[in-house]
Amino acid sequence: MESISFVTHVVCSECGKNFSHRELQTFCPTCNKPLVAVYDLEKAKATMKKERVAARPFDMWRYRELLPVESEANIVSLGEGCTPLIQLKQAAQQLGVREVWVKDESQTPTASFKARGLAMAVSKALELGVEKLAIPTAGNAGGALAAYAARAGMQSYVFMPNDVPRTIYMEAKLTGAHVELVEGIISDCGRMVAERKDAEGWFDVSTLKEPYRLEGKKTMGLEIAEQFHWQLPEVIIYPTGGGTGLIGMWKAFAELVEMGWLDCALPRMVSVQSEGCDPITRAFRAGRLDSDFFENAETVAAGLRVPKAFGDTLVLKALQESGGVAHSVSEQEILDGVVEIARAYGLNLCPEGAATWAALKRMRDAGELSESDRVVLFNTGSGLKYPEVMEMLTSD
Numbered sequence: 001m002e003s004i005s006f007v008t009h010v011v012c013s014e015c016g017k018n019f020s021h022r023e024l025q026t027f028c029p030t031c032n033k034p035l036v037a038v039y040d041l042e043k044a045k046a047t048m049k050k051e052r053v054a055a056r057p058f059d060m061w062r063y064r065e066l067l068p069v070e071s072e073a074n075i076v077s078l079g080e081g082c083t084p085l086i087q088l089k090q091a092a093q094q095l096g097v098r099e100v101w102v103k104d105e106s107q108t109p110t111a112s113f114k115a116r117g118l119a120m121a122v123s124k125a126l127e128l129g130v131e132k133l134a135i136p137t138a139g140n141a142g143g144a145l146a147a148y149a150a151r152a153g154m155q156s157y158v159f160m161p162n163d164v165p166r167t168i169y170m171e172a173k174l175t176g177a178h179v180e181l182v183e184g185i186i187s188d189c190g191r192m193v194a195e196r197k198d199a200e201g202w203f204d205v206s207t208l209k210e211p212y213r214l215e216g217k218k219t220m221g222l223e224i225a226e227q228f229h230w231q232l233p234e235v236i237i238y239p240t241g242g243g244t245g246l247i248g249m250w251k252a253f254a255e256l257v258e259m260g261w262l263d264c265a266l267p268r269m270v271s272v273q274s275e276g277c278d279p280i281t282r283a284f285r286a287g288r289l290d291s292d293f294f295e296n297a298e299t300v301a302a303g304l305r306v307p308k309a310f311g312d313t314l315v316l317k318a319l320q321e322s323g324g325v326a327h328s329v330s331e332q333e334i335l336d337g338v339v340e341i342a343r344a345y346g347l348n349l350c351p352e353g354a355a356t357w358a359a360l361k362r363m364r365d366a367g368e369l370s371e372s373d374r375v376v377l378f379n380t381g382s383g384l385k386y387p388e389v390m391e392m393l394t395s396d
């Protein structure tokens with residue numbers, strides 16, 4: 001069978017040791033750091049054509065040579081990817097930049113960008129013969145795993161905090177996942193999966209503890225490049241929990257450069273977190289490439305309640321290499337952002353998405369923007385998944 005993918009192997013992001021992509025992989029057993037997929041980019045350069053990609057179906061699998069699934073039959077899809085870029089015209093004037101766009105990930109099958117990573121991880125796990133998947137999650141990733149596992153006919157075991165938005169709990173439950181509500185946050189859920197996975201025969205798809213969710217998130221970078229006609233915006237602002245999307249986009253741009261598909265400057269990658277949980281901002285400000293565990297994490301932006309990202313070094317490297325920055329915003333700025341953008345533009349951002357708008361204003365105040373900048377904000381999910389927040393913002 002000829003592979004639809006140009007993947008060649010996976011490599012440790014720390015020590016550079018190679019591993020087979022034809023066997024089930026987790027993370028580097030020596031360094032305890034993430035493994036990342038490597039592709040034959042020479043072959044991609046020689047054989048892939050932008051026009052051919054453009055003519056393919058409108059979903060993230062249009063970039064199949066640069067994705068790890070080898071047989072089309074193993075693709076587990078609900079139509080994820082190819083989300084719109086929505087322009088905020090007055091915002092550009094207000095902030096003194098050229099353009100402001102929202103990459104609207106609310107328009108994915110599970111109403112959050114987690115659909116991309118989990119579609120990829122589930123597809124690859126199916127290809128490698130896995131039957132049971134487990135995930136510790138801040139919320140949305142659990143809903144996405146449940147949906148894709150159902151579609152693939154696999155069992156899923158989802159561990160989420162007991163104060164997760166109710167809709168997200170129900171989403172996972174409805175699609176047949178075994179859901180456990182945990183007293184605590186994602187790190188406590190992670191401990192439970194780690195303790196039980198061997199005895200239960202679960203494959204752990206925790207963020208970056210398997211190599212392929214990253215490849216799903218990478219498609220956000222490929223898409224932005226295609227949507228900007230193989231140019232790139234100057235600034236991308238991303239709400240960081242585990243940071244997979246930010247790392248994935250930075251990887252996408254590096255691959256496209258190597259293929260000769262981009263001849264523009266790379267964007268400044270900007271991370272935003274809540275002041276209630278901002279380990280990456282603190283590490284960035286200290287000039288470090290690793291982060292400390294953030295105690296007593298608390299934020300309305302459920303997806304940002306990640307006290308220690310497994311891929312923290314990769315996030316911090318991407319911020320540094322791109323000349324980017326990390327900001328923290330207050331809970332009030334996040335809530336104000338939801339209301340402001342809803343009223344001015346009709347977009348119901350999730351709190352994590354609203355944090356990017358708050359970060360953009362922080363950048364303006366800090367003199368970090370120029371009038372030629374085109375900015376992309378990531379709305380990583382739908383505000384409709386957070387009825388408790390909507391209620392708080394609309395009750396008299």
Ligand SMILES: Cc1ncc(COP(=O)(O)O)c(C=O)c1O
Nearest residue numbers: 140241242243244303352380381
């Ligand atoms: C809506 C939303 N935005 C952002 C994030 C953070 O994503 P990442 O862990 O890839 O940084 C999450 C994670 O749960 C999320 O659900």
